[in-house]
Amino acid sequence: MRLxxxxxxxxxxxxxxxxxxxxxxxxxxxxxxxxxAPYRDQDRATRPRAATTPGK
Structure with missing residues (x-):
């Protein structure tokens, strides 16, 4: 995995x-x-938003 x-x-x-x-x-x-935990604690505003599909 480390590779x-x-x-x-x-x-x-x-x-x-x-x-x-x-x-x-x-x-x-x-x-x-x-x-x-580090991912939970990050500022949510700096996280990229998930891509959304129109109509879904």
């Missing part, structure tokens, strides 16, 4: 297998919340 992405992080969640989101819901939520 194609700028902000790559990894987490190790002991005691989980292939279904980490099912086996460790709270840990996954905490990791995602921490990772996404």
């Amino acid at each position: 194609v992405a700028r902000d790559v992080r990894s987490e190790v969640t002991p005691g989980t297998g292939h279904w980490v989101a099912e086996e460790a819901r709270q840990e996954v939520l905490a990791a995602l919340t921490t990772f996404l």
Whole structure:
């Protein structure tokens, strides 16, 4: 992933297998919340607006 992405992080969640989101819901939520927090905290006025399609 580091070859194609700028902000790559990894987490190790002991005691989980292939279904980490099912086996460790709270840990996954905490990791995602921490990772996404800077985007939530940015000034909303500086974010590009999503493209809209007329009539939709």
